[in-house]
Amino acid sequence: MASYHMEVPFVIWAKYMGLFGVGSVIMRGAGCIINDMWDRKLDRAVGASSLSLVVVYPFMKRVTYWPQAVLGLVFNWGALLGWSAIAGQTAWSVCLPLYIGSFCWTLVYDTIYAHQDKVDDALVGIRSTALLFGTHTQFILSSISASSLTLIAFAGYLNAQTWPFFVGVGAAAWKLAGILVRTDFQSRASCWKGFVGCGWAGAWIFAGAAVDYGLLTVEMNWPALLA
Template sequence: MASYALHAPFTTPLAYISLFGLGALVMRGAGCTINDMWDRKLDKAVARTRERPLAKGEISMPQAVGFLGLQLSTGLAVLTQLNWYSILLGASSLSLVIIYPFMKRVTYWPQAVLGLTFNWGALLGWSAVAGSVNWSVALPLYAGGVCWTLVYDTIYAHQDKTDDVKVGIRSTALLFGERTRPILSALSASSISLITCAGYLNGQGPLFYLGTGLAAVQLARVVVGTDFNNHQSCWKGFVGCGWAGFGIWMGALADYASMAAGIF
């Protein structure tokens, strides 16, 4: 939706915002369903995830498949409301949604694949409005989102690192280890810089930069203040990263509103 707000200062926003809000909800949910289906046996060995319905046996695999079918059908219904360029672009992300849960078995970078998957909307939002993608703006926005995902999901993964070693799950939390704080600092700076660059290339106004500035402060607070060996602190840091994203979204939305009203 941030991509939409960057591109569309002179279009009617409510329909697109509703579509993308619903699409993001159901497709991220589908990704979680696929993840739980892939990992139902592994989840039993991890303290934080052993109570998940599939791992606990409260939901059967046929039931999960049926629910996934409902989620994907809803996502497809949303996608068909867009232009053909966006339909093809959106459909091309499905492979990432499917392979992501497997990545933790073969690479220490599953968080990077998650970032590529979750931030596809930075490209899709633009194409939905324009009928194509301005890659010079959308790619920095996309890359900034990927860096942001690496920050928050690495913090999230630190909650499970002890159990992950036992069952053979890989993550950037294990890869970064004691270097987590400086690496996440660099990723946070890269995320804010890339998103700010996208705004500059798109001619955004001052309220957009206010949003990215607030997001930078929030990410700095999270990275400095999180104890990566404490579950509660990691959860708090993970949630705090979400507020950084909210700041960017609100800055983009406020900038959209100010341009539409002719203020800036």
């Protein structure tokens, strides 16, 4: 969205997509490894210098029913960093609703994921929004999903995005609605399918933003595009 706003050349967009793509993989990989270390009671191996929200997330599962909120704060930091990397500063009017909307999306998909292990988690004292929401999960996640997509669409509106972006948001809304209607939160297989489906919902939003940016680039002259 920052590339669209700043009308940056394609090579700059591709460069930062690559950098943030690698960073995203590393962040998620680190989170999974650290989570496994906590679960295996190897937390002593984690030095104090490594303490961050990524490290704290597995610990939060022992003290609060909202570890998914911590995950949302961590995993969506790119919504702020990406804009500042492209523009040199953060446009809070756009980035804040985008960040909060993405945060809400994380609550949705990670709550669905947590439902897979809720029985075992309850036995060993691990907490999650899956246990907190219980039988009200479908209604609560539907409300959070609506908030997420509304905020992301609002960010797009403030960023002067055009129709491809909003088509992507609409497709994501359709996908999420189907997931929340069909997911059996008592079935691990169904929850896994719903979790994976949330990724495809996010892909629709990305695709809409990418097409929107692509249409913008064709209006730019080729020397500027390849600069």
